[in-house]
Every structure is written in C-alpha cells, then in structure tokens.
Amino acid sequence: MNKKYLLAPGPVQIPSEVLLEMAKPIIHHRTEEFEAVFANVQVLLKELFQTTEPVLTFASSGTGAMEAAIVNTHNRNDRVLVVINGKFSERMGLIAETYGLQAELIELEPGEAIDPVIIEKFLQENPHTKSVMVEYSETSTGTMNNIEKIAEIVSKTEAILIVDAITALGVVPVPCDKWKLDVVIGGSQKSLMLPPGLSFLWLSKKAWKRAEISNIPKFYFDIREELTALKKNTTAWTPAISLIQGLSVSLNMMKSFGWDNLFKKNQLLMQSVHAGIKALNLELFSANPSVSVTAVKVPEGLDGEKLVEILKNVYGVTIAGGQSELKGKIIRIGTLGYIDSSDILVFFGALEGALKKMGYSFEWGISLAAAERVLYE
Amino acid sequence: MNKKYLLAPGPVQIPSEVLLEMAKPIIHHRTEEFEAVFANVQVLLKELFQTTEPVLTFASSGTGAMEAAIVNTHNRNDRVLVVINGKFSERMGLIAETYGLQAELIELEPGEAIDPVIIEKFLQENPHTKSVMVEYSETSTGTMNNIEKIAEIVSKTEAILIVDAITALGVVPVPCDKWKLDVVIGGSQKSLMLPPGLSFLWLSKKAWKRAEISNIPKFYFDIREELTALKKNTTAWTPAISLIQGLSVSLNMMKSFGWDNLFKKNQLLMQSVHAGIKALNLELFSANPSVSVTAVKVPEGLDGEKLVEILKNVYGVTIAGGQSELKGKIIRIGTLGYIDSSDILVFFGALEGALKKMGYSFEWGISLAAAERVLYE
Numbered sequence: 001m002n003k004k005y006l007l008a009p010g011p012v013q014i015p016s017e018v019l020l021e022m023a024k025p026i027i028h029h030r031t032e033e034f035e036a037v038f039a040n041v042q043v044l045l046k047e048l049f050q051t052t053e054p055v056l057t058f059a060s061s062g063t064g065a066m067e068a069a070i071v072n073t074h075n076r077n078d079r080v081l082v083v084i085n086g087k088f089s090e091r092m093g094l095i096a097e098t099y100g101l102q103a104e105l106i107e108l109e110p111g112e113a114i115d116p117v118i119i120e121k122f123l124q125e126n127p128h129t130k131s132v133m134v135e136y137s138e139t140s141t142g143t144m145n146n147i148e149k150i151a152e153i154v155s156k157t158e159a160i161l162i163v164d165a166i167t168a169l170g171v172v173p174v175p176c177d178k179w180k181l182d183v184v185i186g187g188s189q190k191s192l193m194l195p196p197g198l199s200f201l202w203l204s205k206k207a208w209k210r211a212e213i214s215n216i217p218k219f220y221f222d223i224r225e226e227l228t229a230l231k232k233n234t235t236a237w238t239p240a241i242s243l244i245q246g247l248s249v250s251l252n253m254m255k256s257f258g259w260d261n262l263f264k265k266n267q268l269l270m271q272s273v274h275a276g277i278k279a280l281n282l283e284l285f286s287a288n289p290s291v292s293v294t295a296v297k298v299p300e301g302l303d304g305e306k307l308v309e310i311l312k313n314v315y316g317v318t319i320a321g322g323q324s325e326l327k328g329k330i331i332r333i334g335t336l337g338y339i340d341s342s343d344i345l346v347f348f349g350a351l352e353g354a355l356k357k358m359g360y361s362f363e364w365g366i367s368l369a370a371a372e373r374v375l376y377e
Numbered sequence: 378m379n380k381k382y383l384l385a386p387g388p389v390q391i392p393s394e395v396l397l398e399m400a401k402p403i404i405h406h407r408t409e410e411f412e413a414v415f416a417n418v419q420v421l422l423k424e425l426f427q428t429t430e431p432v433l434t435f436a437s438s439g440t441g442a443m444e445a446a447i448v449n450t451h452n453r454n455d456r457v458l459v460v461i462n463g464k465f466s467e468r469m470g471l472i473a474e475t476y477g478l479q480a481e482l483i484e485l486e487p488g489e490a491i492d493p494v495i496i497e498k499f500l501q502e503n504p505h506t507k508s509v510m511v512e513y514s515e516t517s518t519g520t521m522n523n524i525e526k527i528a529e530i531v532s533k534t535e536a537i538l539i540v541d542a543i544t545a546l547g548v549v550p551v552p553c554d555k556w557k558l559d560v561v562i563g564g565s566q567k568s569l570m571l572p573p574g575l576s577f578l579w580l581s582k583k584a585w586k587r588a589e590i591s592n593i594p595k596f597y598f599d600i601r602e603e604l605t606a607l608k609k610n611t612t613a614w615t616p617a618i619s620l621i622q623g624l625s626v627s628l629n630m631m632k633s634f635g636w637d638n639l640f641k642k643n644q645l646l647m648q649s650v651h652a653g654i655k656a657l658n659l660e661l662f663s664a665n666p667s668v669s670v671t672a673v674k675v676p677e678g679l680d681g682e683k684l685v686e687i688l689k690n691v692y693g694v695t696i697a698g699g700q701s702e703l704k705g706k707i708i709r710i711g712t713l714g715y716i717d718s719s720d721i722l723v724f725f726g727a728l729e730g731a732l733k734k735m736g737y738s739f740e741w742g743i744s745l746a747a748a749e750r751v752l753y754e
Contacts, residue, residue: 023400061436061615067597197617238438240574
C-alpha cells in the first residue's frame with residue numbers, strides 16, 4: 001500500500017494519460033492513422049527543438065542517436081574534439097574512436113563545466129577540426145555546459161557542434177536554429193515522460209551537408225534513409241509505434257502547459273532542491289549545476305549507496321547514485337519531466353528520514369521549509 | 378462502435394494483459410526489480426530459441442538486430458552468400474554490402490524457396506565463404522525456407538548460418554541448438570505480441586568465436602558489450618523497460634499455453650486460411666507457404682490495393698498488401714501471435730464482403746465453411 005516515487009534523472013514518472021495512450025490496441029504503421037500521428041509529432045518536435053528543420057526519430061535508446069550523430073557527419077580519420085566531463089561525454093569519445101575518428105579529448109574534473117574559451121583556442125590552433133562534441137547537461141555529474149557560448153564560437157568555424165541534449169531538451173531552452181547548433185541528440189525517457197526506446201536527432205543545414213559526403217558505413221542509423229521516409233511521414237524501419245503514440249500525447253501536454261512555463265517550472269524545482277540541500281548543510285557536486293539533475297556530495301563517513309537504498313526501500317523514493325568512480329560518493333536527484341513541487345516535498349521528507357537513520361544530524365523539517373520557501377513563497 | 382481486427386504479418390494484436398503490464402508505472406532499469414524481470418525474460422527466451430546459449434535483447438526494431446547479426450560476425454571483405462527471396466532477405470544483402478562484405482546474391486523469384494542443394498554446391502565451390510544468410514520465413518512473400526536442411530549443410534562447413542527468424546520464432550519450432558543454427562534474429566511485434574521496439578539476437582558458440590575477431594566497427598550493436606551486461610541481468614545501454622516488462626508477460630502466456638500447442642495452433646490457422654482461399658478459387662502466391670503469413674494472388678482484373686482498403690475501411694480488418702513490385706498484386710494475411718479461429722472467421726467474412734463489392738463471383742459463405750471445417754471438425 002506504500003506509494004513509489006521516481007526522481008531519477010531518467011527514466012522519469014510517466015503521466016497516466018501517456019501510459020493509457022500506449023495501452024490502446026496497436027495500429028499498423030503503414031497506414032494513414034499512423035502517418036497522421038507521426039506528422040503531428042513532427043510539428044511538436046520542431047517546437048521542442050525550436051527549429052524549422054526536421055527532427056528524426058529512431059527506435060533505440062539515446063546511445064543509438066549518439067552513434068547516429070557521429071557516424072553520419074564524419075569521414076574516417078576526421079579530427080574531432082570531445083569535451084569530457086562525465087560518463088555520457090566519455091561515451092561520445094568512445095563512439096568517435098570506435099568509428100576511426102581522431103578524437104582529441106579535453107578531460108575535465110567530474111562536475112566541472114568547460115570554459116568556452118578553451119574550445120575557441122583549440123579551434124584556432126587546430127583549424128582542421130571537423131566537429132566539437134559536448135554535453136548540454138552531463139547527467140552523470142549534474143553539470144551544464146554553456147552551449148549558447150560554445151555555439152557562438154563553433155558556428156564561426158568549419159567545424160560542426162554536436163550536442164547531447166538528452167537531459168536538456170524540454171528542461172531548458174534548446175533553440176537549435178537561433179543558437180546555430182548543428183547536431184542535437186534527444187531521448188524519450190527524460191522530459192518527454194515516456195519509457196526508454198525512442199531517440200531523436202536534429203541536424204542543421206551545415207550538418208546535413210556533412211551527411212551527404214560521410215563515408216563511414218551505416219545502415220540502421222543512416223539518416224539519409226530516415227529523411228526520405230520522414231518526408232512521407234514515416235520511418236525507414238519499423239517504428240516503435242506505441243512509444244510514438246505516447247509521444248504525441250506527452251508533447252501535447254507539454255505544449256498545453258506552455259514551453260516557457262515548463263522551463264520556469266524546472267528552474268524553480270531545481271532551485272528548491274538546491275535550497276533544501278543547502279539547508280541540510282550538504283554540498284552540490286557540480287560547479288555549474290544542471291537544471292534537470294542535481295548531484296549532491298555524500299558527507300564524509302556516510303555511504304552513498306546505502307543512502308540510495310534506504311530512500312528506495314524504506315521511503316519508496318528512487319533517486320540515482322554515482323556511477324563508476326563516483327559510486328557511493330554522490331547522489332543524483334532528477335527534477336525533469338512529470339514532476340512538481342509535491343515530489344520535492346516527498347523527496348526531502350524521505351531524505352531527512354534516511355539521513356537521520358544514518359546518524360547525520362540536523363533539525364527535522366529544515367530542508368522541507370527551505371524548499372517550501374522557494375516553491376510557494 | 379465498430380471493432381477493428383489486425384491480421385497483418387506484424388505488428389499483431391496485443392493481449393490486454395500485455396498492454397496493461399506496460400501501462401504500469403515505470404521502474405528504474407538499474408534496480409533489482411528490473412534485473413529480476415530481465416533474468417526471467419532470459420530464461421523464457423532460451424525456451425523460445427530452444428537453446429542453452431544467451432539471447433541478446435536490443436532496443437531497436439528487427440532491422441537493428443539484422444545489422445548486429447552481420448557486423449558482429451564478419452571481417453571487412455569477407456565473402457558471404459545471401460539467399461534473396463523477398464524484401465527482407467534483400468535487406469540482409471544491403472547491410473552486408475554496406476559494411477564492406479563481398480556478398481554473392483542468389484536471387485530467387487518472389488515466392489520461391491531456396492533449394493538447399495544450391496547452397497551445398499555453392500559452399501563446395503566457394504569454400505572460403507564465411508556465412509550464409511537466409512530468411513526462415515520471408516514475410517514479404519509469405520515463403521518459408523527449409524532451415525533444418527540448410528543448417529545440416531552449413532554446419533558441416535566453416536561458414537556460419539545467419540537466419541532471420543523474425544516471423545518464424547514462436548510460430549514454428551526454431552531449435553537453435555539441435556539444428557546447429559549460428560545466428561538467429563527475432564523481433565518483438567510478431568509472435569511475441571508486443572509493440573515494435575525490441576529485437577533479439579542469438580549466437581552459437583561457433584558464431585561467438587567470430588564475434589571475438591570481427592573487425593567491423595560497431596558500438597550500439599556491439600554484442601560483446603551486451604553479453605557482459607547480460608551476465609549482470611541487464612543491458613549495455615538503457616533498455617526499452619516497458620517493452621521488456623510486457624515481454625515477460627507475453628512469454629509467460631506462450632509458455633502456459635504450451636510451446637507445442639502454439640506451433641499446432643499456428644499450423645491449424647494457416648491451414649484454415651489456405652482452405653478458405655482455395656474455396657474462393659484464389660491462389661496462394663508462394664511455392665512453399667509460410668506458417669505465419671499467407672500471401673494470396675489478387676485475381677486478374679482486381680486491384681489489390683483497393684481490396685486491402687475496403688477490408689480496412691468497410692470491415693475494420695487490417696491485412697497487408699504487397700510491397701515494392703508486388704504492390705497491388707498480392708495480399709498478405711498474418712496468422713501469428715495473439716490470434717485464433719475467431720479472427721479467421723472474421724477475416725473470411727470481411728474478405729467475402731469485399732470481393733463481392735469488387736464484382737468477384739462466388740457463393741456466399743463458401744470460404745467460411747471451408748475454414749470452419751479445418752478449424753472445428
């Protein structure tokens with residue numbers, strides 16, 4: 001009879017409206033009905049990506065779209081720059097190397113954001129660089145990079161800018177056209193409030209030109225095939241039909257709420273989490289915190305993995321711990337997607353309960369009061 | 378208020394039990410709950426594939442697993458043999474060529490099955506052939522190849538046998554171990570009664586050895602990464618959580634029904650469709666008809682596309698038409714997955730109605746009676 005709350009940085013809670021849409025009897029994908037749903041999704045995805053260019057949809061998780069982003073816009077041996085400040089940017093570097101690119105890696109301390117000037121200098125000194133790959137919001141450390149500034153720099157060069165925006169889209173503005181981004185990657189199980197299984201890829205005209213000459217072999221993730229299909233309101237290979245039907249509902253919910261209201265809400269939720277964390281004398285992990293996921297240092301002497309376990313098993317609240325070398329050292333609270341102030345209060349209640357159990361001392365209610373003040377004052 | 382019936386060769390109807398399972402609040406994938414579901418799915422998938430070797434699961438449609446099958450088991454410039462008797466085997470050839478394999482294509486007339494002796498001869502004359510790729514059930518023409526016999530031939534050579542069993546698994550026996558198959562491809566939206574978005578890949582020990590030395594670059598579909606993850610009851614990249622939860626239910630339903638009962642039921646449904654078709658003086662398209670999908674020649678003077686349209690719009694029955702050069706020339710009736718005798722009667726009622734409307738002459742009820750005799754006598 002106890003309720004469960006999911007506050008991980010993905011997957012996130014799914015609204016009943018979306019779950020029930022996906023539970024309807026399935027329709028065939030080579031029909032006018034499906035094409036109408038897909039056409040509608042296209043229009044809404046363009047609003048989400050703030051663009052007039054098409055947004056491609058793959059039946060895959062986000063890593064698939066990451067691979068598509070890289071293999072479609074390069075030739076073998078291309079020199080590329082990858083900004084690494086966590087597990088997901090590291091993955092972009094791995095993909096680049098797998099496909100024979102000469103990847104220059106800038107490795108930052110986890111939690112650090114890239115100083116755009118470093119990229120500017122690098123591109124001046126290495127004018128043959130074909131692309132710059134960077135995370136908008138590095139989910140593994142809860143860190144946001146200054147994409148607007150980076151895009152300003154990269155757009156003046158021959159290089160294209162590849163942005164993993166999986167936990168940024170629908171959380172903060174991603175104005176693809178205005179900022180002159182080139183390749184933007186998205187996934188379904190984040191702000192789009194769906195199960196994992198769909199990924200998205202957007203390209204600028206500059207990036208599409210790259211796709212025309214790219215000599216890296218690809219088939220399932222060949223974006224030229226997808227673009228041809230898209231023009232007929234369908235996908236090259238069998239689409240994940242039910243997820244796309246769910247997407248149509250979730251995008252409509254987001255649009256009805258209002259894109260700007262959504263961004264404001266996410267800011268407020270993030271600020272309330274920061275306030276509660278500080279009230280507990282805990283410390284943020286990131287130097288430039290992400291709006292979608294807040295990483296918090298686990299205090300000395302406490303076991304972060306146990307904290308996550310108690311939150312889940314005693315209080316029904318699922319958040320994420322640290323990955324790889326950050327295991328046990330940080331906790332990560334997702335505030336993206338179908339989430340509101342009520343979830344924040346539930347979270348801090350659970351966190352206070354768990355911390356008390358673990359012997360960490362503070363005044364009962366102190367984080368709840370701090371969060372409330374941000375949310376309701 | 379009119380009901381809809383889906384009798385396409387995929388996607389197929391989805392049981393409410395499965396739809397409702399997928400409509401439950403989502404769980405996080407890096408948890409014991411998910412790992413328990415995935416472990417259970419593993420056991421059942423092994424029963425489906427009749428094997429003791431692991432079955433990999435990808436978040437992709439079937440084409441993704443097809444790519445995985447090919448890129449993981451070859452080196453560039455490998456000589457391979459692709460048996461082409463329709464659109465899906467053609468796709469295997471395209472993937473092979475995309476990734477730099479030297480593909481020898483045996484192109485059969487659509488609807489024809491391969492004579493295994495041709496493969497035997499080819500392998501004798503071309504002993505350096507690294508693999509043979511063939512469809513178990515070619516969905517585009519409703520044709521079944523004699524996989525048991527082909528496997529007997531290929532297993533005696535150095536080559537591996539890659540079988541697309543997307544519309545064969547769960548319809549007819551696919552005894553991977555017993556028949557000494559090497560690579561078997563599956564998809565979720567067929568007999569597994571799920572939406573599209575999951576694909577499956579099984580490899581023999583002989584094929585896994587190939588994977589260890591394969592030099593074709595891959596990342597998202599790298600089966601070595603998946604195998605490592607599988608041993609921890611998870612996936613390398615974010616899994617399509619809700620589909621895997623649904624899969625757990627659908628596999629349990631199949632197992633409860635009994636694997637052999639399932640195969641018998643599918644045979645009977647196929648025979649009843651054949652009987653009804655013949656009673657209407659219509660002709661099967663394939664020389665060696667598939668159990669999962671029956672392709673029927675559209676009689677001279679009738680428009681097959683219009684027939685499919687009337688079935689759908691007037692009678693609520695969705696079947697498939699022909700693809701590419703077979704457009705308008707055949708219709709295809711799927712009898713796989715969540716389907717039983719009631720659907721067959723509904724189908725022939727609709728078919729008789731539509732054919733009468735189009736001026737084709739026969740005695741009312743003749744196909745229904747013929748189907749009934751097979752189903753209920």
